[in-house]
Amino acid sequence: MNFQIRKMTPEDVANVFEIDQQTAGLYWPLSSYRFETVENTAARNWVAENTERKILGFLILWLILDEIHVANFAVSPDFRQRGIGGALLRHGLKAAWDEGARTSFLEVRSGNTSAIHLYQKFGYEETGIRKSYYQDNHEDALMMTLYPLAYQNNFFRQETP
Numbered sequence: 001m002n003f004q005i006r007k008m009t010p011e012d013v014a015n016v017f018e019i020d021q022q023t024a025g026l027y028w029p030l031s032s033y034r035f036e037t038v039e040n041t042a043a044r045n046w047v048a049e050n051t052e053r054k055i056l057g058f059l060i061l062w063l064i065l066d067e068i069h070v071a072n073f074a075v076s077p078d079f080r081q082r083g084i085g086g087a088l089l090r091h092g093l094k095a096a097w098d099e100g101a102r103t104s105f106l107e108v109r110s111g112n113t114s115a116i117h118l119y120q121k122f123g124y125e126e127t128g129i130r131k132s133y134y135q136d137n138h139e140d141a142l143m144m145t146l147y148p149l150a151y152q153n154n155f156f157r158q159e160t161p
């Protein structure tokens with residue numbers, strides 16, 4: 001399907017918030033999205049939109065020195081499994097690499113197999129567990145790390161994920 005990835009702007013916040021609400025047991029308040037797009041200088045925020053300019057998914061990353069953290073990430077339920085999440089992550093990681101990121105961290109619900117598969121496909125490894133981390137259902141969080149060699153392999157080997 002046809003879509004492009006571009007930087008998230010404050011005008012996208014309402015649509016991004018809607019996707020997050022449709023997705024997560026715990027979702028960020030609208031004010032957090034405003035903060036990420038307007039104030040947080042560490043934030044690197046991306047959206048995927050179709051040719052009719054409908055927002056299909058988003059990715060919020062935080063760049064801290066040479067580390068890029070996946071802070072929030074979702075594709076609209078109607079548009080999943082069409083390559084949009086992978087394209088967002090690839091785009092965000094590549095742009096962060098170009099800014100000096102060499103490793104990436106994230107936390108993911110231990111039962112979120114689709115996201116875990118996606119991260120593993122990109123070379124992230126399980127590196128820890130936070131017991132009962134999520135307040136809504138006390139689910140564990142898996143901590144995952146993309147180490148520099150695997151990160152580099154994403155962009156400098158011939159076949160990319």
Ligand SMILES: CC(C)(COP(=O)(O)OP(=O)(O)OC[C@H]1O[C@@H](n2cnc3c(N)ncnc32)[C@H](O)[C@@H]1OP(=O)(O)O)[C@@H](O)C(=O)NCCC(=O)NCCS
Pocket residue numbers: 023073074075076079080081082083084085086087106107108109112113114115117118119121
């Ligand atoms: C995780 C998420 C962003 C993936 O987005 P997506 O657009 O569906 O992903 P893609 O179509 O690009 O799939 C890329 C890879 O993810 C994995 N994947 C995606 N959906 C999957 C599913 N239902 N089951 C297993 N693996 C899945 C696969 O490895 C897939 O690669 P493949 O197609 O070669 O098998 C999406 O499922 C989502 O929004 N989930 C809810 C929010 C969320 O969990 N965010 C992450 C929080 S840490």
